[in-house]
Amino acid sequence: MAGVIAVMLASAPAVSEDLKAYKLTIDGVSVDIDPGEDATVTLPNGKDARVKLERNAFATFSSKSFSFVHPSTVTVTKTNLSKGVDQHLMASAVGSMVIIQEYSDMNPVMLNQFMLQEITKESVRAGGKLTQKAGSRKLADGKVLKGLTATVKSSTDQVAYEVMSYGTADQGVVVITSLDDDNAAADRPMIDRFWQSLKLRMGG
Structure with missing residues (x-):
């Protein structure tokens, strides 16, 4: 997959039950996600990428x-x-x-x-x-x-x-x-x- 993947802590205040712990960024497109979850990211070229955030042991x-x-x-x-x-x-x-x-x-x-x-x-x-x-x-x-x-x-x-x-x-x-x-x-x-x-x- 082209591009740089960056993982950072979400900085928004905890005001929603749906707030995720991490923000996953791929080629400038971000999605909120928790460890163990899957998510679909639509890349700038229009293609969908399925991603999963997992915690190392x-x-x-x-x-x-x-x-x-x-x-x-x-x-x-x-x-x-x-x-x-x-x-x-x-x-x-x-x-x-x-x-x-x-x-x-x-x-x-x-x-x-x-x-x-x-x-x-x-x-x-x-x-x-x-x-x-x-x-x-x-x-x-x-x-x-x-x-x-x-x-x-x-x-x-x-x-x-x-x-x-x-x-x-x-x-x-x-x-x-x-x-x-x-x-x-x-x-x-x-x-x-x-x-x-x-x-x-x-x-x-």
Whole structure:
């Protein structure tokens, strides 16, 4: 099909039940459409083209210093915690999480124990038993993140955590994952794909 296809978010206000989430433009002709829907577009040459907008199963999230693949149905949010520190959060519907704290002016590798204490303190206060040991993750490009693996076990559930970090002289990341045993079957693939696809764009 000749021409450039552009997909953009529809910008009209949500005042109609029929408003679609996306606008598909082909050779200057636009049609509103939702993922999974079919539509017919009449091109400038008079010919009709049948189009369908489908969501890819996975997408790539990129920041200045890292990228990873995630399910396209799961949103990655970014929060600026302080000067030089951004936090990126990916959470499933049942609460399994991947958190990446991105440091642009310091090496954060000494923060592993502190981060583990912070993310588990409420569960421990409620009576959960924390066990931990040293751990590491080797990425596809050979970079190695080092840190801690841990579990918090209570009378009702058990949650597995990883806190791993990587840094150079003046930048780095801390990666935290959280996975409840009850949700492991559904959410472990999301976390496994994250680790398999994580790329760090920094030296070392």
